[in-house]
Amino acid sequence: MSGAPEPISAAAHRALEQELADLRDERRLVSGTLRQNGDVGDEADQADELRRADELDRLDRRIDVITERLRTAAQAGPARTDEVGVGSTVTVRFPDGSEETLRIGEAAEALDQTLVTADSPLGRALLGRRPGDPVRYGTPDGDATVVVVSIGADEG
CATH class of the missing domain: 1.10.287 (Helix Hairpins)
Structure with a gap:
């Protein structure tokens, strides 16, 4: 932030x-x-x-x-769509080729499996990134990577 x-x-x-x-x-x-x-x-x-x-x-x-x-x-105002920020939706691709669309938010919302908080390891790593950017972030099992596929404004 x-x-x-x-x-x-x-x-x-x-x-x-x-x-x-x-x-x-x-x-x-x-x-x-x-x-x-x-x-x-x-x-x-x-x-x-x-x-x-x-x-x-x-x-x-x-x-x-x-x-x-x-x-x-x-x-x-609205979330930016040129780079990942709080309020953005971002589609990422994992190394296995699967894709997931996530929302970047400030605080976890109950039962929202698509929300990634901006202060989580993945959320921090995504902030400021653009489509095509590779992103490395820490997990309990070690470092992981995703690639930013697209960014959009929050749809919810």
């Missing part, structure tokens, strides 16, 4: 928007349980009140992170 605003895949964008909506709903529920007056009661009530206040802080921090990520993704 370059430090500049990075594109985000359509699927990741939808997932972040859904998480943001869920967090805002949860925040409304938690904030509704906080007592508005100073009369908190016994120590157990005080501990419970502190726990809810901590939960509210956690929710606020996560809401801020997601809001900022969505804002920077909007600034970045």
Whole structure:
């Protein structure tokens, strides 16, 4: 990741928007349980009140992170198609001749077998590559290679 605003895949964008909506709903529920007056009661009530206040802080921090990520993704625009970057789909060819189309993303998404995170060994090795480029990356079994076949914008 370059430090500049990075594109985000359509699927990741939808997932972040859904998480943001869920967090805002949860925040409304938690904030509704906080007592508005100073009369908190016994120590157990005080501990419970502190726990809810901590939960509210956690929710606020996560809401801020997601809001900022969505804002920077909007600034970045669509993923580049001239070289591999975050948000790209890339088709690679393995030494056995088989091909696979992968999405380059920031964070793993549940049950998405086509997503490669940008900070994984293959993801890091693919960033900045162009069609025809050979790519060497580390695996638990040793070095592996693929060749970039094509690059496209995220389709999901």
